[in-house]
Amino acid sequence: MSIEVNGKNVDWVQNETVEGLLKRMRYTFPLVVVKINDKVIQKQDFSKVLVPNNSNIAVIHMISGG
Amino acid sequence: MVNLMNKIKSEKIKKKLKESSVGIAGAGGLGSNAAIALARAGIGRLIIVDFDKVEASNLDRQYYFLDQIGKNKTEAMKENLEKINPMVTIEIYNKKLEKGSMEKPFKDVDVVIEALDNAETKTTFIEEILSKLPDKPLVAASGVAGYGHSDRIKTNRCGNLYLCYDEKAKSCDEDVLSAPRVALMANWEASLAIEIILGEDK
Numbered sequence: 001m002s003i004e005v006n007g008k009n010v011d012w013v014q015n016e017t018v019e020g021l022l023k024r025m026r027y028t029f030p031l032v033v034v035k036i037n038d039k040v041i042q043k044q045d046f047s048k049v050l051v052p053n054n055s056n057i058a059v060i061h062m063i064s065g066g
Numbered sequence: 067m068v069n070l071m072n073k074i075k076s077e078k079i080k081k082k083l084k085e086s087s088v089g090i091a092g093a094g095g096l097g098s099n100a101a102i103a104l105a106r107a108g109i110g111r112l113i114i115v116d117f118d119k120v121e122a123s124n125l126d127r128q129y130y131f132l133d134q135i136g137k138n139k140t141e142a143m144k145e146n147l148e149k150i151n152p153m154v155t156i157e158i159y160n161k162k163l164e165k166g167s168m169e170k171p172f173k174d175v176d177v178v179i180e181a182l183d184n185a186e187t188k189t190t191f192i193e194e195i196l197s198k199l200p201d202k203p204l205v206a207a208s209g210v211a212g213y214g215h216s217d218r219i220k221t222n223r224c225g226n227l228y229l230c231y232d233e234k235a236k237s238c239d240e241d242v243l244s245a246p247r248v249a250l251m252a253n254w255e256a257s258l259a260i261e262i263i264l265g266e267d268k
Contacts, residue, residue, distance in 0.1 A: 031185040033192050038225040040196040043189070058224045060231070062192070065210035065238035066096040066183035066248070 005057045012053045018046040022059065029061040079264060080108055084153075086263045087111035089175035091163060091191055093139040094118070095243060096207055097181030098129035098146075099252030100259075105147045107260060111155040112147070115171050116140050117162040127245040163187075168194040172202070177259045180206035181252070185237065196227060203228065203262045207251045209235030213244040219251065221258060228262065230254040 001012045005025060013024070018034055018041055034041045035058045041049050051057065088109050090097045093116035101112055116139045120130045134142040140158035147156055159171050163182075168191050172178045178195055182188050188206065195204045209219075209232030222229040230251055235241070261267070 031189045033189055033196075033227075035196075035224055035227075040193055042193060042197070060222065060224065060227075060229060061208065061233060062185040062188045063209045063211070063233075063235055063237050064183060064185040064188075065235070065241075065243055066092060066094050066181055066188075066207065 001053055003051060003053065003055050003057060006059055012051070016051050018049050018051060021051050021057070022046070025059070027059055027061075031062045033060045033062065034058070035060075082264060083108045083260070084110040086177075087113065087175040088177050088179060088259050088263075089113040089115075089172035090179045090181050091115055091168070091172070092181035092183065093128075093143050094124070094181065094183055095127045095248035096210065096252045096255060097179070098139070098143055099127075099249045100179055100181055100256040101143055101147060102129050102150065103253050103256035104259065105151045105154045107256070108151065109154060109260075109263075111157070111175075113157045113159070113171055113175055114140055114143055115159040115161065115163060116143075117160060127243055127248045163191065165190050165194070169198040173199065175202075177203045177205060177262050179255050179259055180204065181255065183238070192227065196225075200226070202226065203259075205230070205255045205258045205262070207231075207255055209233060210248055210251045211235055211238040211241040211243055213242065213247050216247070216250060219254060221254075228258045230258065 003012045036055050118139050120134045138160050140160045144156050203226050205228045207230040212235050218232045222231040
């Protein structure tokens with residue numbers, strides 16, 4: 001019962017949303033791109049989409065500058 | 067014999083690059099420097115989108131010249147690229163990328179480069195390209211501000227997203243933008259685009 005977040009093994013929590021996971025991981029950056037098993041999750045869906053067991057999650061912080 | 071092999075390899079690479087296209091979202095520090103590198107490398111077609119004009123304050127890192135101040139960046143960029151390599155087909159769009167239609171100019175390119183400035187636009191752009199053009203390789207950059215720390219920059223690959231990334235960098239609202247580091251990231255992006263087009267160099 002685990003998931004992989006940015007290469008780290010993390011416990012899977014039943015009924016946890018993307019928003020909940022970001023909080024639990026203390027990812028406080030406001031601007032992130034989240035992919036679950038290579039599928040992009042739109043920001044407006046963070047509070048609705050549940051994190052599936054055994055999934056692979058990438059959280060990428062976007063930092064201003066260019 | 068070695069020379070002949072190398073010549074064949076380099077002709078093959080030239081041909082492949084000539085037949086390829088790259089779309090660049092933004093013609094600021096990242097986009098202008100990446101476009102120059104790709105034109106020199108011989109990419110056949112570049113699509114460049116930006117809505118800004120060249121300002122004096124851009125010249126500390128963006129690939130423009132004093133006498134171009136006040137011009138649209140897209141037009142100034144086209145001039146500069148044509149001076150370097152007139153064989154490149156350059157398509158410019160002088161407009162702001164708007165949420166909901168950001169993918170439109172990039173539908174038929176081989177690789178898209180994200181070269182925008184603020185984190186919010188970067189995030190929106192990446193989300194739109196990845197969800198609307200899921201098969202399109204996308205190169206993006208995050209953590210451009212600051213100076214030094216070149217060895218913290220990494221390529222973070224996640225499916226079709228290739229991110230040139232310094233996760234410890236500060237935002238440009240809190241840190242300086244310096245020409246060598248901006249150009250380093252821009253060239254990193256351009257180099258990734260070429261790597262995607264040609265395949266891994268084994």
